[in-house]
Amino acid sequence: MNEQHPIRPSLLTTVAVCAALTLVATGCARGEDDAAAPASDGGGEGQAQVLDEAASGDETCSAADHGIEGFDLTDKKVGFSQSEAESNPFRITETQSIKDEAEERGVDLITSNAQSDFAQQISDVQDLMSQGAEVLIIAPLNSDGWKPVLDAAEADSVPIITVDRPINGTACADFVTFIGSDFVEQGRRAADQMIDTLGGEGEIAILLGAPGNNVTTDRTDGFVERIEAEAPDVEIVFEQSGDFTREGGQSVTEQLIQSEPDIDGIYAQNDEMGIGAVTALNGAGKEPGDVAIVTVDGTEAAVEHIVDGWISAVVESNPRFGPLAFEAAEAFGAGEEVGTNLIITDREYDAANAEEELSNAY
Numbered sequence: 001m002n003e004q005h006p007i008r009p010s011l012l013t014t015v016a017v018c019a020a021l022t023l024v025a026t027g028c029a030r031g032e033d034d035a036a037a038p039a040s041d042g043g044g045e046g047q048a049q050v051l052d053e054a055a056s057g058d059e060t061c062s063a064a065d066h067g068i069e070g071f072d073l074t075d076k077k078v079g080f081s082q083s084e085a086e087s088n089p090f091r092i093t094e095t096q097s098i099k100d101e102a103e104e105r106g107v108d109l110i111t112s113n114a115q116s117d118f119a120q121q122i123s124d125v126q127d128l129m130s131q132g133a134e135v136l137i138i139a140p141l142n143s144d145g146w147k148p149v150l151d152a153a154e155a156d157s158v159p160i161i162t163v164d165r166p167i168n169g170t171a172c173a174d175f176v177t178f179i180g181s182d183f184v185e186q187g188r189r190a191a192d193q194m195i196d197t198l199g200g201e202g203e204i205a206i207l208l209g210a211p212g213n214n215v216t217t218d219r220t221d222g223f224v225e226r227i228e229a230e231a232p233d234v235e236i237v238f239e240q241s242g243d244f245t246r247e248g249g250q251s252v253t254e255q256l257i258q259s260e261p262d263i264d265g266i267y268a269q270n271d272e273m274g275i276g277a278v279t280a281l282n283g284a285g286k287e288p289g290d291v292a293i294v295t296v297d298g299t300e301a302a303v304e305h306i307v308d309g310w311i312s313a314v315v316e317s318n319p320r321f322g323p324l325a326f327e328a329a330e331a332f333g334a335g336e337e338v339g340t341n342l343i344i345t346d347r348e349y350d351a352a353n354a355e356e357e358l359s360n361a362y
């Protein structure tokens, strides 16, 4: 195998073994024997994040490239900044994964949650640094507006790892690496599921995520691109933001039912909004299967709704960032080259596998 491992090129042998087992998962990336073991955040087997080496690109960053002295991660205090409220299982799982990994490695971790307030998140991260955080893992709410944090981190030689959503800036100058999903591809896969469920024709609505971040834009772009290319008889007749919340998804769907009572499909850009849509449709007297619903995330509640027939398919967005984020921080501190754009693969749930794969949901 001659391709480089995007996190740690020095682990080539381990990666070759893992790839042969189709288990290029966290344990493999660490060079551990127990690669197939469940992630430390609990749940079923096979749920750890898996890097998509082809999508990750080959740019790397080392401490020397970044102008930061090498370090031993176990001597450092790590700060984690969560962007959104932990009422969404995606956020609960993401934070828990970071906490579990810190505990497993014996790393001192401090955390904050900005409750979807961007100004709050900027001040949270500054607070983490004043509390002594020497390495930062940030799940950003938005990608722009980080200059005050980037300047302060640079002045104090604090490396930044961003997870889930990117921070706009220059890799290896403003941050070490981004770890996350390909959101455009998620949108395309959601479109494929919608086209299949509708048999290639019908009127559909999009419940958009929160405005002002790349997840909403990318999940829309990928979806619309695929519908336009593959399904000329599928028409998008309604788009409105449900803010990535269950309540938002419910209230937007209630409006949708008023204006488009015969809607054939709903693409909800996360599970929480999709579950809100189910509540609204149920309340309006619709039955499971009357409206095709496709969502993104992979929460237990959404996958259960595939089993009970309300949701047609869920494209996963895996939030278990702890192992890869800490591995990247450790490798960077040890002076190794770390990939600057680490893209993970996501699975998919539909009627054919939902029951059997429920243990992978979160």
Ligand code: AHR
Pocket (backbone or CB within 6 Å): 084, 088, 090, 164, 165, 215, 244, 269, 270, 271, 272, 296, 297, 317
């Ligand atoms: O950025 C990822 C998205 O943010 C998840 O799909 C969603 O549930 C969360 O709010």
